[in-house]
Amino acid sequence: MINEEAELIVNAWLAGAASAFGKENPAGPLFDGAVFAGAVGDTLVTTENLRDSLVTTENVRDAFVTTENVRDSFVTTENLRDSFVTTENVRDAFVTTENLRDSFVTTENVRDAFVTTENLRDSLVTTENVRDAFVTTENLRDSLVTTENVRDAFVTTENLRDSLVTTENVRDAFVTTENLRDSFVTTENLRDSFVTTENVRDAFVTTENLRDSLVTTENLRDSFVTTENLRDSFVTTENVRDAFVTTENLRDSLVTTENLRDSFVTTENLRDSLVTTENLRDAFVTTENLRETVAA
Structure with missing residues (x-):
């Protein structure tokens, strides 16, 4: 046998x-070029030292898949179930991981790359050490997603449900988190960044440690939103209903909170800031510890 x-x-x-x-x-x-692995079950698959290659791994179940040292390559891993997938040391590459269920996915050491992770359910996804990259994580359900050490990158996380999402150590980046439901989202340690969080429902959202940033949180319902430790920033929170919103530790900032209904809003520890709170209905608003501030 x-x-x-x-x-x-x-x-x-x-x-x-x-x-x-x-x-x-x-x-x-026998040849250098495309590599295909189909119908993989209970298997260890390693693809390493790729350059100018097309690699597809599909129909993976109960497998450990590693793709490493990727340069100028197109890598796709799809239809995963109960799998561990790692793509590391990626440069000038297009990487797609899709149709995940009960999987652990890590994409690390990414430079000048296009990375998409989509259709996730009950998964743990980490994208780290990202530079000059385009990263999209979409269609998440019951997932833990972390994007960390981001520089000069475009990051989008969309269509979240019952998920924990963290984007940290962001510099010169464009970050969008949209279509949230019952989620916990943290974006921290931002510098010279553009951050948008939109279409939030029953979610906990924190944006902290901002410098020279533009931050927008919009279309909130039944949410808890905190924006803290701002310097030289532009912050807008709009279309708020039944929400708890806190903006604190501001310096040289422009803050606008508008279209509030049945909300609790606190803006505190302001210095040299312009603060506007408008269109209030059945709301509790506190603005405290002001210095050289214009409040309208």
């Missing part, structure tokens, strides 16, 4: 793979 792992190794060699399970093909690779 042939050992299952040995059979997989031989099949990989016959398919032209340079190596399989750490064992080099004695005949060498």
Whole structure:
């Protein structure tokens, strides 16, 4: 009876793979180019040292998939279930991971890359060490998503439900988080960034440690929103209903809170700031600890 792992190794060699399970093909690779792995079950799949390649791994179940040292490549991992997927050391690459369920996905050390992670359910997704990249995470349900160490990047997280999302250590970035429901979202340590959080329902949103940033939080309902530690920032919170909104520790900032209904709003510790709160109905508003401030 042939050992299952040995059979997989031989099949990989016959398919032209340079190596399989750490064992080099004695005949060498049959070609350099596209690599396809289909219908993978209970398997360890490693694709490494890619340059100018097209790599597709699909129909993965109970598998461990690693793609590393990727340059100028197109990498797709799709239809994952109960899998662990890592894509690391990515440069000038297009990476897509889609149709995830009960999976752990990490994309790290990303530079000048386009990364999309979509259709997530009960998954843990981490994208870290991002520079000059376009990152999209969409269609999340019951997921934990972290995007960290972002520089000169465009990051979008959309269509969230029952999710925990963290975007941290952001510099010179454009960050959008939209269509939230029953979610916990934190965006922290921002510098020279544009941040938008929109279409929020029953969510907890925190944006903290801002410098020279433009921050917009809009279309809130039954939400808890905190924006804190601002310097030289422009902050807008609009279309608020049944929400708790706190903006604190402001310096040289422009803050607008508008279209409030049945809300609790606190703006505190202001210095050299312009603050506007307008269109209030059944709301509780506190503005305290002002210095050289214009409040309208």
